[in-house]
Amino acid sequence: MKKIVALFGLFLLAAAxxxxxxxxxxxxxxxxxxxxxxxxxKADGVDRVLDGKVWGxxxxxxxxxxMKWSKAWE
Numbered sequence: 630m631k632k633i634v635a636l637f638g639l640f641l642l643a644a645a646x647x648x649x650x651x652x653x654x655x656x657x658x659x660x661x662x663x664x665x666x667x668x669x670x671k672a673d674g675v676d677r678v679l680d681g682k683v684w685g686x687x688x689x690x691x692x693x694x695x696m697k698w699s700k701a702w703e
Contacts, residue, residue: 656669658674658679659677660675661674666700666702666703667696667697667698668696668697669695670693670694671690671694672690672691672692672693673690
């Protein structure tokens with residue numbers, strides 16, 4: 630019984646810490662993390678307007694993108 634209580638306590642601790650880690654990661658609502666120089670999200674967020682379109686075209690708006698760039702691009 631003590632093992633179950635201890636495991637449950639660890640689970641609660643992890644559940645409390647994980648949102649702080651992900652929120653503190655620097656991602657905005659569009660999918661950009663400028664500190665880490667990465668974009669992760671739907672193509673809809675690339676143009677920073679969540680309207681179901683990518684620069685006015687809905688064709689690829691739901692495609693998942695991962696983009697990384699170097700400091701030299703800034």
